[in-house]
Amino acid sequence: xxxxxxxxxxxxxxxxxxxxxxxxxxxxxxxxxxxxxxxxxxxxxxxxxxxxxxxxxxxxxxxxxxxxxxxxxxxxxxxxxxxxxxxxxxxxxxxxxxxxxxxxxxxxxxxxxxxx
Amino acid sequence: xxxxxxxxxxxxxxxxxxxxxxxxxxxxxxxxxxxxxxxxxxxxxxxxxxxxxxxxxxxxxxxxxxxxxxxxxxxxxxxxxxxxxxxxxxxxxxxxxxxxxxxxxxxxxxxx
Numbered sequence: 001x002x003x004x005x006x007x008x009x010x011x012x013x014x015x016x017x018x019x020x021x022x023x024x025x026x027x028x029x030x031x032x033x034x035x036x037x038x039x040x041x042x043x044x045x046x047x048x049x050x051x052x053x054x055x056x057x058x059x060x061x062x063x064x065x066x067x068x069x070x071x072x073x074x075x076x077x078x079x080x081x082x083x084x085x086x087x088x089x090x091x092x093x094x095x096x097x098x099x100x101x102x103x104x105x106x107x108x109x110x111x112x113x114x115x116x
Numbered sequence: 117x118x119x120x121x122x123x124x125x126x127x128x129x130x131x132x133x134x135x136x137x138x139x140x141x142x143x144x145x146x147x148x149x150x151x152x153x154x155x156x157x158x159x160x161x162x163x164x165x166x167x168x169x170x171x172x173x174x175x176x177x178x179x180x181x182x183x184x185x186x187x188x189x190x191x192x193x194x195x196x197x198x199x200x201x202x203x204x205x206x207x208x209x210x211x212x213x214x215x216x217x218x219x220x221x222x223x224x225x226x227x228x
Contacts, residue, residue, distance in 0.1 A: 006158070034215070043204065043218045044159070093158045103147045103208040105216055107158035 003027050004096050006108035013084055014116055021079045021111045023094030029074035030096035034105060035067070038091045050077050084115040122205055122219030129195055130227050137222040138189040139205030148188040149206040149216070150179050159204060163190070197226050 003026040013019050023033055032051050036044040048064075050056040050071035058064045066088075068080040077096075081088050091112050095105040122139045129135060139148070147166055151159035163174050165181035165188060172179055178191045192199055202221045208214040 002161075004158075032213075041223075043220050046215065049213065049215060091156075095158075097214075101214070103214050103216070104149060104161060104164055105206075106161065107151070110156070110158045112156070 002104075002106040004030075004094065004106050004108040006094055006111050008111060009109060010112040010114075012114045012116065015085050016083055019081045019084055019113060021081075021092055021094075021113075023077045023079070023096065023108050025075045025096040025106075028096075028098055030077075031074065031099050032097050033071055033077035034095045034097075035069060035077075035079050036093045036095065038093060038110075044093065047079075081113065084113070086115045089113055089115045120205055120207060120217055120219035122222055124222060125220065126223040126225070128225045128227065131195060131197060133195055135192040135195055135199070135224060136189060137203060137224075138187060139219045140187040141207065142186070144185040145188075145207035146185065146210070147208055148179070148181050150177075150188070150190050151204045151206060153202045153204065153221075155201065162203075192224075195224075195226050197228050200224055200226050 005024045007022045035047045037047050038044050046059050047062045048056045048058045050069045052071050052074050056069035071077040091110050093110040095107045097105045120139050120141050149164050150162045152162050153159040163172050163179040168185050169183050170181040176193045202223050204221050205219040206216045
């Protein structure tokens with residue numbers, strides 16, 4: 001149980017294009033989903049928290065117009081990197097949890113983005 | 117803020133050896149989580165600890181929730197090559213909607 005999928009697993013795009021990453025909880029309903037970014041040999045950096053049906057809460061320094069998050073249902077959240085640039089290249093990981101009072105987050109397999 | 121200090125940062129061991137890593141904080145946590153991240157993958161939950169003093173095993177892995185609630189350790193016995201990866205401790209921040217804060221990770225390398 002507690003499986004989270006992410007799609008695509010990797011993407012290469014040209015600078016200036018937008019990229020959408022999907023995060024799905026497959027066997028549970030996730031009231032909250034999180035989006036992280038991870039640079040090589042570093043820990044996970046939280047970008048934003050999204051609750052189903054409401055606006056995402058972004059961490060300090062994360063541009064909300066750059067990283068659009070939509071949590072339209074209890075099993076799906078999407079992250080859109082708008083007008084991607086090479087500095088946006090990174091490993092993006094989502095996680096999901098069932099309820100705010102639950103502490104355990106279950107992670108997706110990650111999406112590697114390379115912007116040329 | 118509530119930061120987790122994880123050590124060691126990296127370990128290079130021989131197959132069959134036991135491994136120990138720990139996580140400490142200046143703040144109290146009521147839950148400790150240990151995750152493993154394989155290269156190019158997302159973190160996978162290994163062990164969750166919910167009670168001070170709790171000792172929990174998952175196969176060759178054993179984790180303990182420190183009695184002061186400010187630390188936790190993870191042991192791996194008889195390491196094998198597939199134990200290679202990065203191990204993260206994590207704890208929820210209660211005044212921030214239970215958002216997780218992560219340690220810096222311990223990178224484990226196992227020599228066959």
